[in-house]
Amino acid sequence: MTVRSRLEGRMDENALKLTTSMDFDENIFQYDILVDYAHVIMLEKSGIIDRNSAARILRALREIERSGFESLSKEYEDVHEAIEAKVIELAGDDGKKMHTARSRNDEVATCLRMFARDRILELLSTLLELRSVLLKKAKENANAVMPGFTHLQYAQPTKLSHHLLAYHDMIERDFQRLLDAFRRVNLSPLGSSAFAGTSFPIDRRLVAEYLGFDGVVENAMDGVSSRDFLIESVFACTSLMLSFSRICEEIVLWASEFEFVVLPDEFASSSSIMPQKKNPDTAEIIRAKAGRMVGDLAGVMAIYKAMPFAYNRDFQEMNRVMFQVMNETLLAARVMAGLMDGIEFRTDVMEGKAGKGFSVATEIANLLVQKGVPFRTSHRIVGELAKRGIYRPDAKTLTTIAREFGVKVEVTQEEIEAASIPELVVEQRGSEGGTSERNILVMIEKRVERIKEDEVRIASIRARISDSLKRLFEEVDAYAGKEG
Known part of the structure; x- marks a missing residue:
């Protein structure tokens, strides 16, 4: 082994199996060759080794690169030692100069x-x-309505x-x-x-540029x-x-x-x-x-x-x-x-389930807020609808339950239908990042850019x-x- 200078004999077989990285060093084989190329050229340009030695080392490295990782002996601690040993085998004493001014x-x-x-x-x-695929799919389905979930429960149309x-x-x-x-x-x-x-006198910047x-x-x-x-x-x-x-x-x-x-x-x-x-x-x-x-x-x-x-x-x-x-x-x-x-x-299927689970409840509560009802009160009114299993309330039912909470409010059938149809509900969410068509198209365009x-x-x-x-x-x- 090339690095056992002060050690006698070979490493214990089991110790080598335990410590070697050759079973996964193939991942960096090509990078080690590139590092060696750059290092050797820098050594010559810095006057540390002569040009003939550099040429022999580089030819050896090129042959190793062409032969591939499988050509290396696996009886080494790592790919660095295996490559160096092969370089010495191919380039003789010149190969022993490759590791000058460098550590593993x-x-x-x-x-x-x-x-x-x-x-x-x-x-x-x-x-x-x-x-790009996700944006393409979003554009293709810009107005497809589906149920949104929280806690994996039907929550709101989206x-x-x-x-x-x-x-x-x-x-x-x-x-x-x-x-x-x-x-x-x-x-x-x-x-x-x-x-x-x-x-x-090495040039670290030069090898960094080469690599x-x-x-x-x-x-x-x-x-x-x-x-x-x-x-x-x-x-x-x-x-x-x-x-x-x-x-x-x-x-x-x-x-x-x-x-x-x-x-x-x-x-x-x-x-x-x-x-x-x-x-x-x-x-x-x-x-x-x-x-x-x-x-x-x-x-x-x-x-x-x-x-x-x-x-x-x-x-x-x-x-x-x-x-x-x-x-x-x-x-x-x-x-x-x-x-x-x-x-x-x-x-x-998505559109068919968009209104499932009274998912328009929030929009009905918002409708009451727009009529002057405090949100927490409207929340309780609509919560009562849910409690009674009334998922498609008409105007009369809504106002009747509102009166049970001491709230007198006027709601038309047209208004409650607009708040109960998922396709209409999603278009009303015009706040930035919401589900309205305009928001969707703007978001797609920005992300494409x-x-x-x-x-x-x-x-x-x-x-x-x-x-x-x-x-x-x-x-x-x-x-x-x-x-x-």
Whole structure:
């Protein structure tokens, strides 16, 4: 092993199995190669190694990259040691120069940040797709009336479009959380070395630019010992999964007794014994994964809470969690985009149930308020209607019960009908963010514009990183020669 200089013999087989990260380091294999490319080129440009040595190392790295992770021996502590050993095998003594002015501590921290930033960008792009789907569905169903619920009880009439806009806004906040996390993730710790920097004249800013970072983590100890970026990434994913889980819970409900939706076949399964079944398995699995990720978040925070500065091997167990959480969240986001795009809303059923459970009661109470009755008194009057099971009161019944409470009020049949028809009730809610058609269309238009702005923002970030990596590969070719 390349790092056992003061130790005699090989590591105990079980100890190696316990401590190795090779079973999940494939997640950062490509990033480690990129980090090595940038570091070696910087070493040569800083006069720390000669050009011929740099060229041999870079050619070896390129061969390892082409051969892939599976070509590496798994008898090492981690992917960094495995790659270095392979470089030495291919480049001889020159390969032994690659790790100059660097520690695995700053190396792994850099790889983790690159993994996290790329998954965040993939998530952001997928969420843009999901947000667009939700707005498309909202526009298609702008005036479809449905029942709204509190405590899972029929509460007030609302619109499907209004409900879908609420989904969108919840997802948009998760989008913003991920974008905000990206700013703190995309900083380079490379060059921090073990934790105190190095006496070699390295150029940390140069490697940060090659790798597409927006800057460096300035303090070397902070660079290798901080994992708040990892926790924040796991949290942002967990928050997003909680949002997905809430939507999935409603899909499960709406696909069953509510009969509000028809699931797309591509995102449903059937029973091994009951041939008529169409089960919402994808929604259920996402709901379950969200629950597990809450535990994952607690796990990484528990590992981190008492870590003394600087680096501790405990961090390795956090890596495994981040890889799984971010990969599964990205997969779930792709499934959600497809599921919501293919779902069929049964607006006829929704409209038929919009007035169920005396859901127009609040509007009837508001009608009395408009006639000069204090709201708490009108609340009691309409509550009495509900108590007696009078869910479609006429004007005479309403005024009669009002008199029982000592209230004399005049209400026409036309007025009470306007307050009792769900389609009319939803149009009366003209307050900002309410269910009127004008509000719905304004909200859709504003969110469409915000998506366009976010698309430009994400495209710009991707372009900057792509340009940086292109420059890095051009440098590799300049040193190692272009591949035929």
